[in-house]
Amino acid sequence: MIAHIIAVGSELLTPYRQDTNSREIARILMDMGIKVGSISVVPDNDEEIARVIKSALGRGQLIIITGGLGPTADDRTREGISKALKLNLEFNEEIHQWIKERFRQLTKKEPPDNLARMAFVPQGAEIIHNTVGTAPGLWLEVEGKDLRVLALPGPPAEWRPMLEALKDRLKSLGKKNIVRRVLRIAGLREAEVEDRISPFITGVKNPSVIILASPEDVQLHILATSKDLEEAGALVNSMVEKFREVLGDNIYSFEDEPLEKVVGDLLRQKGKTLAVAESCSGGLLSHRITNIPGSSDYFLLGTITYSNEAKVKVLGVNPRDLEEHGAVSEPVAKQMAEGVRKLAGSDFGIGITGIAGPGGGTPEKPVGLVYIALSWEGGTEVHRKRFSGNRLQIKTYSTSHALDMLRRRLI
Amino acid sequence: MIAHIIAVGSELLTPYRQDTNSREIARILMDMGIKVGSISVVPDNDEEIARVIKSALGRGQLIIITGGLGPTADDRTREGISKALKLNLEFNEEIHQWIKERFRQLTKKEPPDNLARMAFVPQGAEIIHNTVGTAPGLWLEVEGKDLRVLALPGPPAEWRPMLEALKDRLKSLGKKNIVRRVLRIAGLREAEVEDRISPFITGVKNPSVIILASPEDVQLHILATSKDLEEAGALVNSMVEKFREVLGDNIYSFEDEPLEKVVGDLLRQKGKTLAVAESCSGGLLSHRITNIPGSSDYFLLGTITYSNEAKVKVLGVNPRDLEEHGAVSEPVAKQMAEGVRKLAGSDFGIGITGIAGPGGGTPEKPVGLVYIALSWEGGTEVHRKRFSGNRLQIKTYSTSHALDMLRRRLI
Numbered sequence: 001m002i003a004h005i006i007a008v009g010s011e012l013l014t015p016y017r018q019d020t021n022s023r024e025i026a027r028i029l030m031d032m033g034i035k036v037g038s039i040s041v042v043p044d045n046d047e048e049i050a051r052v053i054k055s056a057l058g059r060g061q062l063i064i065i066t067g068g069l070g071p072t073a074d075d076r077t078r079e080g081i082s083k084a085l086k087l088n089l090e091f092n093e094e095i096h097q098w099i100k101e102r103f104r105q106l107t108k109k110e111p112p113d114n115l116a117r118m119a120f121v122p123q124g125a126e127i128i129h130n131t132v133g134t135a136p137g138l139w140l141e142v143e144g145k146d147l148r149v150l151a152l153p154g155p156p157a158e159w160r161p162m163l164e165a166l167k168d169r170l171k172s173l174g175k176k177n178i179v180r181r182v183l184r185i186a187g188l189r190e191a192e193v194e195d196r197i198s199p200f201i202t203g204v205k206n207p208s209v210i211i212l213a214s215p216e217d218v219q220l221h222i223l224a225t226s227k228d229l230e231e232a233g234a235l236v237n238s239m240v241e242k243f244r245e246v247l248g249d250n251i252y253s254f255e256d257e258p259l260e261k262v263v264g265d266l267l268r269q270k271g272k273t274l275a276v277a278e279s280c281s282g283g284l285l286s287h288r289i290t291n292i293p294g295s296s297d298y299f300l301l302g303t304i305t306y307s308n309e310a311k312v313k314v315l316g317v318n319p320r321d322l323e324e325h326g327a328v329s330e331p332v333a334k335q336m337a338e339g340v341r342k343l344a345g346s347d348f349g350i351g352i353t354g355i356a357g358p359g360g361g362t363p364e365k366p367v368g369l370v371y372i373a374l375s376w377e378g379g380t381e382v383h384r385k386r387f388s389g390n391r392l393q394i395k396t397y398s399t400s401h402a403l404d405m406l407r408r409r410l411i
Numbered sequence: 412m413i414a415h416i417i418a419v420g421s422e423l424l425t426p427y428r429q430d431t432n433s434r435e436i437a438r439i440l441m442d443m444g445i446k447v448g449s450i451s452v453v454p455d456n457d458e459e460i461a462r463v464i465k466s467a468l469g470r471g472q473l474i475i476i477t478g479g480l481g482p483t484a485d486d487r488t489r490e491g492i493s494k495a496l497k498l499n500l501e502f503n504e505e506i507h508q509w510i511k512e513r514f515r516q517l518t519k520k521e522p523p524d525n526l527a528r529m530a531f532v533p534q535g536a537e538i539i540h541n542t543v544g545t546a547p548g549l550w551l552e553v554e555g556k557d558l559r560v561l562a563l564p565g566p567p568a569e570w571r572p573m574l575e576a577l578k579d580r581l582k583s584l585g586k587k588n589i590v591r592r593v594l595r596i597a598g599l600r601e602a603e604v605e606d607r608i609s610p611f612i613t614g615v616k617n618p619s620v621i622i623l624a625s626p627e628d629v630q631l632h633i634l635a636t637s638k639d640l641e642e643a644g645a646l647v648n649s650m651v652e653k654f655r656e657v658l659g660d661n662i663y664s665f666e667d668e669p670l671e672k673v674v675g676d677l678l679r680q681k682g683k684t685l686a687v688a689e690s691c692s693g694g695l696l697s698h699r700i701t702n703i704p705g706s707s708d709y710f711l712l713g714t715i716t717y718s719n720e721a722k723v724k725v726l727g728v729n730p731r732d733l734e735e736h737g738a739v740s741e742p743v744a745k746q747m748a749e750g751v752r753k754l755a756g757s758d759f760g761i762g763i764t765g766i767a768g769p770g771g772g773t774p775e776k777p778v779g780l781v782y783i784a785l786s787w788e789g790g791t792e793v794h795r796k797r798f799s800g801n802r803l804q805i806k807t808y809s810t811s812h813a814l815d816m817l818r819r820r821l822i
Contacts, residue, residue, distance in 0.1 A: 013447040015438035016621055016632065020429075022452075027426035036424040038459065039452040041433075048449065055466055210427055221427065275721075278713075282701025283694035286715040290693025293769055293802060301721040302689075304697040304713030306706070310686075310755055314712065314725070344721055358704055391704060 001174050002037040002060035003029055006052050008068035008077050009154060010043040021066045021156065028163060033175025033225055034062065044068060049080025053149070057084075061146050062173065067154035069135040071114045077151050078138075082122050085142060085149070089120040095127055095136060102134050128166065133158045139166070148173070175225045179232040181240060182256035183220040185247060186404040193218050196246040200239065207235050215389060215396035217252075217259060252407055259403045260288045260295075266410040267298035267348075274406070275301040275344030277315055277336035279327065280354035280370060282306070285399040301344035305336065315339030326365065328353050330382045333371035337382075341375045348409070349375040350402045354385075356394045370398045374405045381405070412585050413448040413471035414440055417463050419479035419488050420565060421454040432477045432567065439574060444586025444636055445473065455479060460491025464560070468495075472557050473584065478565035480546040482525045488562050489549075493533050496553060496560070500531040506538055506547060513545050539577065544569045550577070559584070586636045590643040592651060593667035594631040596658060597815040604629050607657040611650065618646050626800060626807035628663075628670060663818055670814045671699045671706075677821040678709035678759075685817070686712040686755030688726055688747035690738065691765035691781060693717070696810040712755035716747065726750030737776065739764050741793045744782035748793075752786045759820070760786040761813050765796075767805045781809045785816045792816070 005026065007019040022039045029036060037060045042048040049068065056063050068077030082089050096119035103111040118135055121127065128137030130153060137159070138151040150166070152159035163170075185193055190213035197220070201209045207224035220243060224235035244251060252262050267274055276285050286302030289295050303314055308327055311317040317335040325331050333351045341349025354370025361367035368389070373382040383405065387397040416437065418430040433450045440447060448471045453459040460479065467474050479488030493500050507530035514522040529546055532538065539548030541564060548570070549562040561577070563570035574581075596604055601624035608631070612620045618635035631654060635646035655662060663673050678685055687696050697713030700706055714725055719738055722728040728746040736742050744762045752760025765781025772778035779800070784793040794816065798808040 013437060013450060014621075015434055015441060016623060018431075018434050019450075023426055023429050026424060030426060037454070038463075039424060039430075041450040043448070051466065052449075055462065210425075212427060278694075278697075282706075283689075283697025283713050283715070286689075286694025287698045287806075288694075290715070290717065290767075290806075291803065295693075296717050299715075300718040301725065302694050302713075302715030302717070303725075304694070304701070304710075304715075306701065306713070307711040307755075310712040314714075314754065343725065344718075356701075392702060395698075395701075 001034045001062070003034050003062040003064055004037050004052075004056040004060050005039045006049070006056075006063065006065045007039070007041045008044060008049055008065060008080070009041075010045075010074075012041045012067075013043055021154065021159070024156065025064055025066070025163070029170070029174070030223070031178055031180055032167075032171045032173075033178045034170065034173065044074045044076050046076050046079040046083055049076055050083035053080060053084035057145070057147065061148065062170075063147070063149045065149070065151040066159060069118065069137070069151060069153045071112075071117050071135070073114075075117070078117075078120055078122065081125075081138070081140070081149060081151060085122065085140070087123040087125075087140075090123055091116075092119050092121050092127070095119045095121065099134050099136070102130075106134065128152075128162050130158055131161050137162045177226050177229040177232045178223065179229065179236045180221070180223045181236050181254070183222070183240065183243060183247075183251050184253040184256065184259070185218040185220065185250050186252050186259060186400060186407070187250045188218060188247070189213075190218050193220070193247065197243055200242045207239050209239065215393045216400055219256075249408065249411065252404070258288075259400060259407070261292050263403050263407050263410070264289065264292045264295055264298060266407065268294075270410060272347040272410070273298050273300050273344070274348045274350070275299075275340045275346040276303070276350040276352075276402070277340035278302065278304045278352050279306060279311070279336070280356040281352045281395045281398045281402075282356070284395045285350065285352065285402055288399055288403070300346045301340065303340055303343075311336065315343065328355055328365050328369060328371065330371055330384065333373040334375070334380050334382050337373035337375035338380055347376060348406060350406065351375070352398050352402055354394070354398060356391045356398075358391060368394055370394070370401075372398060372402050372405060374402070374409060376409060412445045412473065414445050414473040414475055415448050415463075415467040415471050416450045417460070417467075417474065417476045418450070418452045419455060419460055419476060419491070420452075421456075421485075423452045423478075424454055432565065432570070435567065436475055436477070436574070440581070440585070441634070442589055442591055443578075443582045443584075444589045445581065445584065455485045455487050457487050457490040457494055460487055461494035464491060464495035468556070468558065472559065473581075474558070474560045476560070476562040477570055480529065480548070480562060480564045482523075482528050482546070484525075486528070489528075489531055489533065492536075492549070492551070492560060492562060496533065496551070498533040498535065498551075501534055502527075503530050503532050503538070506530045506532065510545050510547070513541075517545065539563075539573050541569055542572050548573045588637050588640040588643045589634065590640065590647045591632070591634045592647050592665065594633070594651065594654060594658075594662050595664040595667065595670070596629040596631065596661050597663050597670060597811060597818070598661045599629060599658070600624075601629050604631070604658065608654055611653045618650050620650065626804045627811055630667075660819065660822065663815070669699075670811060670818070672703050674814050674818050674821070675700065675703045675706055675709060677818065679705075681821060683758040683821070684709050684711050684755070685759045685761070686710075686751045686757040687714070687761040687763075687813070688751035689713065689715045689763050690717060690722070690747070691767040692763045692806045692809045692813075693767070695806045696761065696763065696813055699810055699814070711757045712751065714751055714754075722747065726754065739766055739776050739780060739782065741782055741795065744784040744793050745786070745791050748784035748786035748791055758787060759817060761817065762786070763809050763813055765805070765809060767802045769802060779805055781805070781812075783809060783813050783816060785813070785820060787820060
């Protein structure tokens with residue numbers, strides 16, 4: 001089963017707007033066992049829309065179009081479909097009434113005349129109701145051909161519920177049984193993960209495994225297909241078990257959750273609290289922690305002590321150590337973690353100090369050198385790390401490492 | 412002049428990788444006066460690549476392809492071009508030697524045999540040297556047709572310098588004279604900006620003006636084309652002057668710089684320092700400020716006082732005010748700004764307290780209610796704002812508003 005995705009909109013061909021619908025639809029189709037054969041972005045133009053539809057004929061069984069279904073003269077998807085498949089556009093009075101009523105409900109205004117454009121339907125097309133906006137979607141089974149065309153409005157808020165409503169129909173077209181799982185890993189680099197799992201994945205096509213790495217973490221995307229759902233699940237589970245054996249505690253989530261969520265849940269479960277002292281990460285650690293709703297349950301205080309004075313005054317870092325070892329050093333990271341823990345009265349304290357670049361590096365203390373400390377009732381540990389990348393990447397690596405140190409202490 | 416962009420790579424049709432090359436290339440072409448007619452994403456497959464190339468014939472004068480030029484059997488762009496345009500692939504020994512030598516330089520290893528694949532060149536194609544990697548690019552003028560095909564390797568680090576090297580050639584194809592300017596605006600909503608500028612842009616096609624809004628700011632993208640560069644520049648400048656009249660100080664950058672950069676430059680120029688106390692923005696303000704290299708010149712301290720205790724202990728907020736007015740209130744915002752200014756010994760202090768949601772709202776203090784205070788030598792001002800959006804959007808609106816308050820005080 002192959003689907004072709006078409007994104008309609010002249011603005012998507014300028015640098016001002018990126019087509020993000022197609023990728024999200026590709027993800028939804030993947031979970032249904034439908035493969036994407038091509039993605040095309042075309043302008044608001046009958047001929048261009050018709051051309052890509054025609055070029056998909058014979059090369060796939062499903063075409064999904066987003067955009068171009070609105071009421072203005074620029075909205076040309078109906079005309080494009082009609083041209084490509086040689087189907088008349090028929091005016092549907094019932095739909096017209098529905099659209100007008102819906103417009104009144106949503107805007108409390110009288111509907112303008114141009115709404116009538118949305119009531120023209122290619123011969124034989126089924127209307128897919130829009131539960132959010134006014135533009136109806138269209139589903140068309142092309143006569144004599146193993147091909148379906150689904151046209152959806154552009155805004156994700158409008159097409160998402162429509163696609164959800166069509167889930168069973170689309171699933172019945174795709175491979176029947178798909179199970180997908182995302183493992184997230186901290187504390188190992190991409191190459192180390194690859195090394196450890198390669199014996200299990202080399203030459204194996206089902207489940208398929210994809211490794212994705214970013215400064216935040218390394219992810220393993222596992223996808224199995226099978227005649228029945230249970231078997232697909234078993235294929236994924238058996239792969240997950242093999243990965244668990246070689247990756248162990250480095251896997252921090254089996255459910256595709258971000259590290260700050262996993263650490264937050266652990267803190268809440270154990271009734272523990274956290275405070276952080278950041279220098280080179282500049283507030284990103286606090287920002288990540290507080291992106292999780294409810295983080296006020298366990299996050300007491302963050303400080304970004306950029307200046308030496310602030311490190312001394314707010315956190316009680318020893319000025320002699322700052323002078324002797326410099327702000328980017330093991331004793332300073334340690335005292336930052338201990339100082340912020342004491343100041344906040346929290347169970348855990350984190351300290352991060354380093355050089356995020358691009359300037360400020362020296363041969364002894366190069367850009368990317370970061371000290372990360374974790375302080376708790378039983379003591380303080382400090383890691384010396386050397387990250388590479390740009391300023392934001394070094395900030396991100398530092399914060400992920402800090403969160404992972406805390407996670408390991410909590411489990 | 413119309414260009415069609417083709418991104419080659421099976422991984423770009425999965426949810427794991429997004430094609431970002433095409434958008435960046437569209438931006439570069441726009442500055443050269445070349446319009447993008449379509450964007451296609453196709454798998455690593457000769458037939459599919461050939462099909463989209465052929466479908467572009469007669470519909471444009473330039474095709475830019477990224478990806479599929481590497482040494483592996485999956486890299487099929489050379490074959491796709493050869494099939495589409497019926498050109499033989501010819502082995503070029505000189506290029507082969509160059510590739511092998513380059514591989515040795517880059518990896519200090521002996522080149523593998525498959526590198527030879529990259530030395531096959533469609534008949535008549537010109538080699539575009541790769542100054543970063545090993546895969547050569549290709550430039551082809553199709554005989555008897557007003558069409559050029561440019562094939563580039565996939566990684567941006569490799570194709571960017573190639574496109575830069577071809578700049579004059581591409582410029583000579585596009586409209587000769589383009590001037591583009593981006594204005595950034597704070598303190599007004601999108602609808603307010605549109606309202607004020609609409610008399611100047613309604614019905615005007617040159618310069619074209621596009622309004623883009625995000626929680627960070629509102630941007631005006633102005634683009635003029637003309638027979639000569641000076642005239643295009645004059646068209647843009649005259650539009651900018653009109654905008655300046657109706658938008659005034661709300662325009663914070665005429666050079667497409669982020670707000671945190673503009674504010675940082677102002678602080679440095681005036682020799683002033685800053686400290687911030689965040690609650691609901693959770694560190695995002697500090698993160699944004701410290702994303703600017705060199706921000707340690709003026710940024711002394713950030714605190715994220717999530718708990719009431721921290722607000723009292725670290726910033727000296729009055730516990731009675733916390734009890735009487737709640738943490739999300741004008742007096743608390745004020746005392747946070749004043750407290751952090753005093754603690755850091757800085758010229759300016761910012762305090763942000765609010766409800767970022769999704770939980771925690773009440774009828775009196777709904778999600779999105781944020782108090783933002785700015786304290787300086789002469790006093791403290793507090794703004795009460797009501798933002799809408801999700802947690803991250805409310806965090807972003809709050810930090811942009813805070814930065815803008817400081818900017819207005821500095822100018």
